[in-house]
């Protein structure tokens with residue numbers, strides 16, 4: 001079987017019980033994606049599948065044959081940090097850094113969802129042309145990513161600073 | 168601690184108190200506390216780039232050849248014996264290399280209990296997997312090693328166990344009936360009385376007297392507890408997630424009958440600690456299994472296993488009784504109560520500590536008891552004692568203010584003590600009144616209507632509350648720092664200390680750069696490895712001061728060594744260490760800008776590649792001479808839905824008085840992190856303990872509710888930045904104070920919003936309907 005991870009095609013063969021997260025961490029040595037609960041409750045394992053965010057601990061690796069996966073290791077381009085990664089450093093969007101890869105991947109896909117016009121539970125005007133990506137929208141849309149260090153303010157500021165100039 | 172040791176300690180304290188300042192080690196204030204270059208600057212974390220790229224390697228991520236993965240089986244009874252255990256199917260399962268139970272585990276000594284010596288780290292003194300007995304519901308009864316985690320977990324599920332159940336005490340109510348007074352509460356007397364508090368209360372004009380209850384809580388750092396463990400001959404190497412590497416190494420050495428230097432603990436990154444990343448059974452079980460199997464082991468606890476094997480904050484029941492005179496001063500302050508504990512640990516949850524130091528009262532009585540249960544050892548969790556103690560005390564203060572019809576900030580101003588109310592010592596630095604005044608102004612406290620339920624926005628009732636936060640200053644003995652200065656003008660400061668997200672590596676590099684007068688990029692801080700000079704525990708908000716004092720000591724060795732190397736051809740020739748200061752990348756004569764030589768020049772002329780100075784910090788006598796505490800005034804605004812009872816925190820401000828702030832960026836984050844954990848303590852978190860079976864019922868992040876993004880408003884942080892003249896760098900601890908006072912600030916705001924006084928945490932919506 002093969003899978004495309006951060007642009008590279010990788011062949012693998014694992015026990016069918018292996019989660020996508022364990023494939024990455026234990027079999028491929030891509031330990032950037034983190035395990036905080038292994039049951040879909042914390043978001044530390046968030047990766048992008050064809051651009052959409054999923055909890056990789058709840059995904060069986062064998063279901064992702066041929067799919068394009070982006071992990072935190074794939075966010076930087078040619079050694080340059082993604083602007084969101086730089087903003088996380090600047091706005092202190094982490095302390096221990098353990099939830100951080102999940103927060104970053106989640107935020108990238110979250111902004112994409114918002115750009116596509118997907119509403120959230122706090123969106124007031126569902127029919128509106130554009131939804132403002134304000135503090136409450138960001139907080140609601142990022143609530144699947146827990147941070148026990150409590151870096152939430154910094155994370156929201158980093159996301160805002162990175163994406164506020166989007167249309 | 169025995170009564171005899173208590174007496175010796177108090178005699179020592181008296182002696183230290185009478186000693187003139189100039190005789191104490193570190194007698195003069197650290198000159199760094201007045202510098203305003205790097206110190207206090209909002210420097211971004213030095214490990215930031217690694218962390219945002221997922222390149223920081225945590226304990227479960229250390230690559231190793233031939234690793235076996237561990238799966239665990241937990242007991243399902245609280246007390247009794249394993250009558251029969253069938254491991255046959257597990258042993259035959261694919262990939263399994265070892266099944267370890269009490270029958271084949273190596274013989275190991277019980278871990279030395281934390282607090283019994285400076286190097287003891289055991290969270291419990293129970294022997295681990297040495298016999299058939301069961302002491303708590305969740306104890307590990309088998310460890311399976313297999314080629315993959317999936318195989319190990321599956322095989323573990325095949326193990327069959329029959330128990331002989333014995334009666335267990337799993338009800339706090341029942342245990343309270345047999346509560347005992349411990350010999351001491353972390354070295355402080357369990358009971359203390361000044362005057363006659365009962366009589367004072369009886370004669371007081373206004374009295375509030377209530378019981379407050381707080382539940383169990385778990386740290387729930389997002390990183391799961393994990394260790395990657397390998398034996399190299401008779402050397403044991405543990406890649407751990409640890410906030411006390413030295414004590415872990417030495418305690419594990421004791422368990423396996425090794426010398427301390429035969430165990431190395433490495434822990435450069437810790438994915439959150441909060442008191443939970445200490446020595447528990449899993450590191451020892453992992454090492455035992457690695458020894459039996461003859462191969463390296465990775466043991467990663469599942470989230471459920473974290474709840475079953477790593478204790479949390481215990482439950483408390485507290486009485487606070489306040490008696491006030493007509494002018495608002497206190498005739499009596501009583502804070503007593505009981506916490507659940509076990510007979511095999513030493514964590515009494517010191518909830519009476521705040522009442523010992525915060526307020527002037529004519530009569531004071533504090534007393535704590537513990538009630539022994541058959542449960543997992545409870546442990547230290549961010550501000551153990553102070554977090555839940557301030558909930559009770561500061562809720563009571565709010566109740567008294569209301570009864571007296573005085574503003575709660577004004578009440579606290581009237582009972583501000585001149586000196587420590589129970590020890591009688593002077594405060595080293597205390598500016599809580601100022602912190603309140605500034606906080607009130609920034610928060611808009613004057614807009615608060617003291618009449619409950621008077622502000623409304625549609626369905627939402629709005630209220631404001633405040634509370635005092637406090638946490639002691641600790642500096643632990645034994646810290647040793649090494650400074651290596653090389654001919655390129657680069658310095659490495661090293662000590663086996665810890666970075667769990669507090670910003671240690673960044674802040675210590677800043678402080679060392681300032682101390683050595685080097686640019687920040689020339690200085691790095693090495694930590695997290697017992698191969699380095701010994702550090703102290705990252706606990707009690709003590710680490711910054713503990714490292715700082717050792718670095719000062721090493722610097723005091725470094726200067727004379729440099730002067731000696733400088734010799735007679737240097738502009739510094741003939742000068743004594745007391746006549747020079749670090750300046751512009753070298754040493755210079757104090758008050759003489761001309762006489763200066765750079766480190767690089769001194770070393771190259773002496774033909775040296777580097778100079779190394781290593782020294783141990785002096786004993787922390789300042790803690791005995793002065794009453795030293797961090798303080799804050801916490802302000803909260805809540806909105807409570809009148810229909811559903813849902814409470815949302817809409818604004819929060821913390822106004823801190825913690826001495827000098829060393830890095831304004833990371834400090835603000837740490838304060839916020841504490842406050843956010845306090846919001847969880849106040850509103851959403853609770854470890855549910857089945858009082859019939861002794862089993863934790865919500866061992867998952869789905870059912871234990873830590874605050875999420877949407878629960879957390881933008882939090883404002885301000886501070887006095889007044890240096891403490893008696894601490895290294897003028898700084899006091901900032902890691903734990905943030906969580907203190909938050910429970911009461913939220914409860915007081917909810918009272919102001921709704922008129923409902925909730926004295927039992929967490930304040931869930933059912934309590935507000």
Ligand code: FES
Nearest residue numbers: 036038040043057
């Ligand atoms: S590890 Fe996947 S959600 Fe927690």
Ligand code: FES
Nearest residue numbers: 095099147148149
């Ligand atoms: S930074 Fe530690 S959990 Fe988020």
